[in-house]
Amino acid sequence: MLKIEHLTKRYGDKLAVNDLSLEIKAGEIYGFIGHNGAGKTTTIKCSCGLLEFEEGEIFVDGISIKENPIECKRRLSYLPDNPDLYDFMPGIKYLNFVADIYGMNPEERDRQIHKLADMFGITGDLAQPINSYSHGMKQKLALISAFMHKPKLVLLDEPFVGLDPVAAHRMKEEMKEACKEGASVFFSTHVLEVAEKLCDKIAIISGGRLIASGTTDEVRGNVSLEEVFLELEEKNV
Amino acid sequence: MSKTVFELVKIKLTGDISSMITFMRGRNSKGQSFNIGTAFIIAIILIAFGFMMVFSFGLAMVIGFQMGQKGCEWLFFPMAFVSSAVFSFIGTVFSAQSYLYDAKDNELLLSMPINPSDVMLSRMIALYLLNFVYTNMLFFPVGVAHGLLFGYSPLTFVYFILSALLIPMLVTSMSSFFGYLFGKLAKLIPNKNLMTVTLGFLTIAFLSYITLNFGGIMETLMNDIDKVGDWTQHHLHILYWYGLATNRLCSIKLGGLNVAFIGIIPIIVITAAAVLLAALFLSRHFTSIVTRKTAMKKKKYVRKPLKRTNIQLALIKKEVGYFFSLPSYVMNAGMSTIMALLLGVGILMRGSVIVEWLPRMFPDASTNLIGLAVGSSLALSCTLNDVTAPTISLEGKTIWILKSTPLNPMKVFFAKALLAPIVSLPGVCFTALASALTLKLKAADIMFIIFIPILACLFSGFLGVCVNLKLPRFDWTNEITVIKQSLSVIFTLLLSMFLTAIPFTLAIVPSAYLEDFSSVWAYGICIVYFFALVLLELFFLSTDGKKIWEEL
Numbered sequence: 001m002l003k004i005e006h007l008t009k010r011y012g013d014k015l016a017v018n019d020l021s022l023e024i025k026a027g028e029i030y031g032f033i034g035h036n037g038a039g040k041t042t043t044i045k046c047s048c049g050l051l052e053f054e055e056g057e058i059f060v061d062g063i064s065i066k067e068n069p070i071e072c073k074r075r076l077s078y079l080p081d082n083p084d085l086y087d088f089m090p091g092i093k094y095l096n097f098v099a100d101i102y103g104m105n106p107e108e109r110d111r112q113i114h115k116l117a118d119m120f121g122i123t124g125d126l127a128q129p130i131n132s133y134s135h136g137m138k139q140k141l142a143l144i145s146a147f148m149h150k151p152k153l154v155l156l157d158e159p160f161v162g163l164d165p166v167a168a169h170r171m172k173e174e175m176k177e178a179c180k181e182g183a184s185v186f187f188s189t190h191v192l193e194v195a196e197k198l199c200d201k202i203a204i205i206s207g208g209r210l211i212a213s214g215t216t217d218e219v220r221g222n223v224s225l226e227e228v229f230l231e232l233e234e235k236n237v
Numbered sequence: 238m239s240k241t242v243f244e245l246v247k248i249k250l251t252g253d254i255s256s257m258i259t260f261m262r263g264r265n266s267k268g269q270s271f272n273i274g275t276a277f278i279i280a281i282i283l284i285a286f287g288f289m290m291v292f293s294f295g296l297a298m299v300i301g302f303q304m305g306q307k308g309c310e311w312l313f314f315p316m317a318f319v320s321s322a323v324f325s326f327i328g329t330v331f332s333a334q335s336y337l338y339d340a341k342d343n344e345l346l347l348s349m350p351i352n353p354s355d356v357m358l359s360r361m362i363a364l365y366l367l368n369f370v371y372t373n374m375l376f377f378p379v380g381v382a383h384g385l386l387f388g389y390s391p392l393t394f395v396y397f398i399l400s401a402l403l404i405p406m407l408v409t410s411m412s413s414f415f416g417y418l419f420g421k422l423a424k425l426i427p428n429k430n431l432m433t434v435t436l437g438f439l440t441i442a443f444l445s446y447i448t449l450n451f452g453g454i455m456e457t458l459m460n461d462i463d464k465v466g467d468w469t470q471h472h473l474h475i476l477y478w479y480g481l482a483t484n485r486l487c488s489i490k491l492g493g494l495n496v497a498f499i500g501i502i503p504i505i506v507i508t509a510a511a512v513l514l515a516a517l518f519l520s521r522h523f524t525s526i527v528t529r530k531t532a533m534k535k536k537k538y539v540r541k542p543l544k545r546t547n548i549q550l551a552l553i554k555k556e557v558g559y560f561f562s563l564p565s566y567v568m569n570a571g572m573s574t575i576m577a578l579l580l581g582v583g584i585l586m587r588g589s590v591i592v593e594w595l596p597r598m599f600p601d602a603s604t605n606l607i608g609l610a611v612g613s614s615l616a617l618s619c620t621l622n623d624v625t626a627p628t629i630s631l632e633g634k635t636i637w638i639l640k641s642t643p644l645n646p647m648k649v650f651f652a653k654a655l656l657a658p659i660v661s662l663p664g665v666c667f668t669a670l671a672s673a674l675t676l677k678l679k680a681a682d683i684m685f686i687i688f689i690p691i692l693a694c695l696f697s698g699f700l701g702v703c704v705n706l707k708l709p710r711f712d713w714t715n716e717i718t719v720i721k722q723s724l725s726v727i728f729t730l731l732l733s734m735f736l737t738a739i740p741f742t743l744a745i746v747p748s749a750y751l752e753d754f755s756s757v758w759a760y761g762i763c764i765v766y767f768f769a770l771v772l773l774e775l776f777f778l779s780t781d782g783k784k785i786w787e788e789l
Contacts, residue, residue, distance in 0.1 A: 048641050052787060069787075073643035084634035086555065088562035090536075096543050100551035101642045110543050127538040 001026045001153050001184040002047060007056035009042050016042040018208040019056070024184045024201070026152070029175055031199035031216075032188040033229060039208040040188040041081065041157055047186070048078035048155050061152055074102070077151040081158040081188075083142035087131035091122070091141050094130060095148065102149040112148040119170050120144065135162045147174055154178060156187035160194060172198055196225040204232055211235075241351055245359030249340075250366070281727075290378045297382035303459050309466035310387055311480035316465075317379040318400060318479065318504075325371035325408045327440065329364065333416035336364045337519075341714055343527040354520035361409055361516065368405035368412070376401055387484065396483045396501055407508045410515035417519060417526060433564035441568070441575070475503045548644065552652035553659075559631065560624065560656060565717045570660055573622035577664025577690075580614055581671040588675030606748055608682030609759050611672050613741035615686060616693035616763075619661045620737045625701030626729035628653040629789075630710045630719040636789060646786040650702050650778045657698025658691055665690045685760050692767040697733040699774035704729045706778075706785045740766040 002024040009017040017039040024030045034040050045051040047058055049069040058065045060072040086094055092113070099109040117123040120140040130138065139162040146154060154175075160168050175185045175198065189195050195202055196216060202225070203213040211232050212219050220228050297317065304310045337360045346356050380397045383389075389397075422432070447454065458465065470477045482500030519526070546554070560566055584591070591607060632639065639649055669687045672678055678686070708725040710718075720726065743766075744759035 050637060050640050070643045070645060073641065078637070078641040080637050083637075085638070086559070086635055088559055089555075092538070092543075093558075096546075097551055097555060098638075098642070099543070100546045101548055101644060103548070104545070106543055106545050109545075113543070114540065124538055125535075127536040 001028075001061055002155075002186060003057075003059040004043070004047065005057045005059075007043065007046060007053055007058065009039075009046055009051065009053040015208050017046070017053075020205070020208070020210050021056075022203055022210065022213065024153075024186050026182050026184055027179050028184050028200045029179055029198055030184065030186045031195035031202045032186065032205065033190070033192065033195055033202065033225075034188075034205035035233060038205045040205055042208075043205070044078070044155050044157050044186070044188060048076055049073055050078070075151060076153040076155060077146040077149065078155045079142050079146045079157060079159060081161065083138060085130050085138055085142060088129065090127050090129050091133070092126040094141065095126075095145055098145040099149065104149055109148065112150070113144065116144040116148055116174070119174065120167055136164060136167065139163055140167055143171060143174075147178060150178075150181070150183070152183050154183060154185045154187075156185065158189060159187055160189060160191055168194075192225045192229060196220065204229060206233055239355060241355045242359045242362070245346070245351075245356065246362045249359065249363045253363075286374060289374045293375045294378035294382050297379040298386065299455075300458065300462070301382055301386040303462050304466075305386060307463040307466070309463055311477075311484045312462070312466045312469060313379075313383055313387070313480070314397075314400065314483040315469060315473075315476040315480040317376055317383075318404060319476070321372045321376040321379070322404050322408050324375050325368045325405060326412060327444070328371040329367050329408065330412045330415055331437070332367065333364060333412035334419055335715075336360055336367070337413055337416050338420060338527050340527075347524060347527070353523045354516075357520045357523040358516065361413060361519075364412065365405050365409045368408045369402075372404045372408065373401055376404060392498055393483055399501070399505075400483070403504065403508045406512050410508075410511040413515045413519055417522075420526065420529070434567050437564065437568040438571075438575075441572075445579075475507065479504050549648055549652065552644075552648055553655055556628065556652050556656045557659060560660070563716055563720070566624070566627075566720050569720055570622050570624035573619050573661050574664040576618035576621055577615055577661060577668050580611075580618060581664065581668035584611065584668060584671045584675055588671070592676060606745070607672075607676050608678055608685050608756065609741075609745055609748055611668070611676070612682075612686045612689045612763070613745065615665060615668055615690040616741070617734070617737055619657075619665070619690045619694045620697045620733040621730070622657050622661050622694065622697060623701060623726050623730045623733070624656050624660050625653050625698045626705055626726040627716075627719040627723055628656065628702065629705040630713070630723060630725065631716060633711050633713060636711065640786075640789070646783045647779060649786070650699075650782060653702050654695065654698035657701065658694040661690065661694045665694075681756070681760070685763075689760075689763055689767070692764065692771070693737055696767050696770045696774070697729070697737070699771060699778070700733050700736075701725075701729045703774055703777055703782065704732070706782050709789060711789075736770065 002022070004020060004022040007017050007020045008015070020039070020043060022030075032040050032043070042051065046053045047060070047065070049065050049072060061075045063071050063075075065072045086097075089097065095113050095117075096109065099113070104112070114123060117126060120143065122137055122140050122144075125133065125137060130141065133141065139159075143159065146156070159171065163171060172194075175187075179185060199216050201214060202216050202219045204211050204219070212228070216225070219225065297313075300316070301310070301313050304312055337357070340360065343356065347353060380401070383393075383397070469480075478500030480500075481497045560570070591610075665687065669683060672686055673683050676682075705725045708723070708728065710723055710725070713719050740763045744762045748756065748759045
């Protein structure tokens, strides 16, 4: 579903991502871990067409993001680490606006929005303007907008930040549910326990280079993911 | 003043000045700033200050001369005191709330071991300095005029300096209280935006009334200056005493001594009391004021069937929603609608005068100039609408929404550009209707009056988007900085007015002076010109514009 081939991205002289290759197949939950500034956000932003890149190629469902970004974006949804939304809109209007962009039919949008809003417990707040929402509520609203149009690929940057334990649990359930239906989820996280328990596959990035990737069992071996991560980081430094 | 207060004032002033310079200076889409921008800003600021000071000086000379003629020169400084205070209050009153209570770092500072009264004091000092600039733009040249007209004694000079320091103090305490009351009032009124917009437009209406009737007001003032003096002497004793104290020719004998100089004491006492009251009261309540949360009544969500809208319309609705959610945006860009409405009102009231006056002014004109005159005035008023110039920058941190979704950038540009005609349309329609009713126009003229302003609006709307793509700013913390201070807005406004004036000059001049120049030619020139400009803008957006958008 997502194929990254030799991705290289520079900010001026600084090499943010260096020759990174990854493949995420349909139905997989793929965790992306690394220290601050390792290149996780840059990789995700390049994958959803938000950032242009110098070298390499990225394919979403077999379509090149460079050649046909709009077709790729129809198949994916992206959520940044700190999603700023249109504060002036009530929650329901924002979701309806996103549904309009993805061309969802009225019945489907009605069903999906209310299913997900009920799941995250914010249905009663949908008439409120977003500027009255707490950080967690904004995160929930953004997650609803990411999942409601049933994208084939979900790209999430630190999706668990700001979520309460119940919402985090429901979010994991939704990720699994989406993957059962054939979608792929690619997300970055600093919470290694979540990555260890939730992901089918894991990639570790350090200094813009991929230093390990594979199934969760392959990556961690007989020890915990935390130990593997620390050891790899130490070696890389 | 404690070291903390001094540091806080320093941080506030350097932050404000550098933010203003950076925003006006502008950056291109690759983040490089323009060196030429700094010189441009300094030139604009100097011209504005210079114009205001020369205007005040000239006015003071004329009024002062008349006062001298009628023997009430003592009225000179009291009038200057009141005018400067009112001017400064109007200029800074809306900044008071953001300076004092809505500053982004208030909560951070209050969490530190700093006395809240120090934070409040530092804010008031910053506001005082702003008031000082406003006050002395008017009061300083007036003081110079006084010296030239009536001469200076050392005491008058000292009192002039003292007044220049006292007026901003009085205004600062007043606007601080006003800011506090405004916040309190906003708590009670459900629609705060509506209140801000109403107050803003009332202020603009008041200033427009003064400007439009300036000649009449001045004439009345000049004729009746002695009556004003008489009234002040009998009703506003404090100002009368202040006038006696600040005029070297006045004297009040008490036991052989001239005691007129003590007349300034009441003004000093009143100012000191106002400052003290404001500082004590507001310092005491500062924490509760800045941390107050407006208790919003929760709107109950009622599940209704959701309607599907096409993408273009959804984007337009989003832009319109954003526009109406920001009072400063409405007040800034809404000026064009007000100008157009005023033009319509003027035509309704004085239409017959225009019908008679124009043919007499241009007897050689072969064509009906009225349609051209109204259409071009309306189109020019539409170019005052800079609503689209900050629209890319205003996406700010939410730009990921439009960029990560499957949207053709042209749809985004169209939605933003169409905001200009949407905002201007009520004024255009009203004036076109007023013209049709009162000016006895032909169908072609009416079509021109409706069509050409809309075309001019489209042109200025797309121009705003093009310029903003070239000069975007996403590092703002408050929308007002991009709406009012960004280079994109200033540049769009100037360029749009200049480019709009060209076709009308090309059409009106030959229409007025050439016998065989038909109105069809004049209308044709304008329409073809604006069509060509819009096409050029669309070409830019569909080529370079798209690329810039992808790089943002």
